[in-house]
Amino acid sequence: MLIESHDSQGFRIVRVEQESEEDTDFVQVEELVARYADEGAVNIALSLSINAYPYSKLISVLVRCKQIVQERGGVLAVVQSNKDFVEVLKRTKLDEIIKIAASEADLAE
Numbered sequence: 001m002l003i004e005s006h007d008s009q010g011f012r013i014v015r016v017e018q019e020s021e022e023d024t025d026f027v028q029v030e031e032l033v034a035r036y037a038d039e040g041a042v043n044i045a046l047s048l049s050i051n052a053y054p055y056s057k058l059i060s061v062l063v064r065c066k067q068i069v070q071e072r073g074g075v076l077a078v079v080q081s082n083k084d085f086v087e088v089l090k091r092t093k094l095d096e097i098i099k100i101a102a103s104e105a106d107l108a109e
Contacts, residue, residue, distance in 0.1 A: 001025065003032065009107035011077060012041035017049045026061040033065045033076075042074030045099075045107055050081060054088040066098055079104055 002017040014036075016029055033044055046065065052058070062078065069076040077099035080086055086102075089095050101107045 001028065003029065005032070005036070007041075008104055009045075011043040011045040011075075011107050012036050013045045013047055013079070013104055013107075015047040016052070018052060026058055030061050030064055030068075034068050037068050037072050037074065042069070042072055043077070044069050044074065045077035045079050045101070045104070047079035047104060048085070052080065052082065052085060054085050059088075059092065059094070062094065062098060075099055077101055077107055079107070 003014060005012060005014045007013070014029065014032060016026070029046065033046075036044055044065070046062070062076075066076045078089070079101050080089075081102045086095075086100055089098065089100060099107075101109070
């Protein structure tokens with residue numbers, strides 16, 4: 001899994017690229033979110049690759065990341081343009097607690 005981060009639109013953006021369909025260990029993403037939150041990054045956005053699949057382990061990581069950020073008074077966002085992924089977030093009502101943006105530029109809205 002390739003992970004890089006930068007600051008933009010008032011968020012610490014963590015870009016996550018899965019190198020293969022088997023590359024599904026998002027624990028390191030959760031650890032990175034916790035570290036950034038401890039360092040004072042209040043608003044954190046996870047920019048997931050277009051081929052990311054919203055399987056249960058990823059959904060649980062998103063919920064835990066939301067809790068980490070929320071405890072520090074911040075906002076967790078998911079940047080994802082894959083409509084199927086977004087639909088799963090809406091069906092599970094996660095769109096009510098996690099900001100969803102189609103692009104990094106949309107985070108400012």
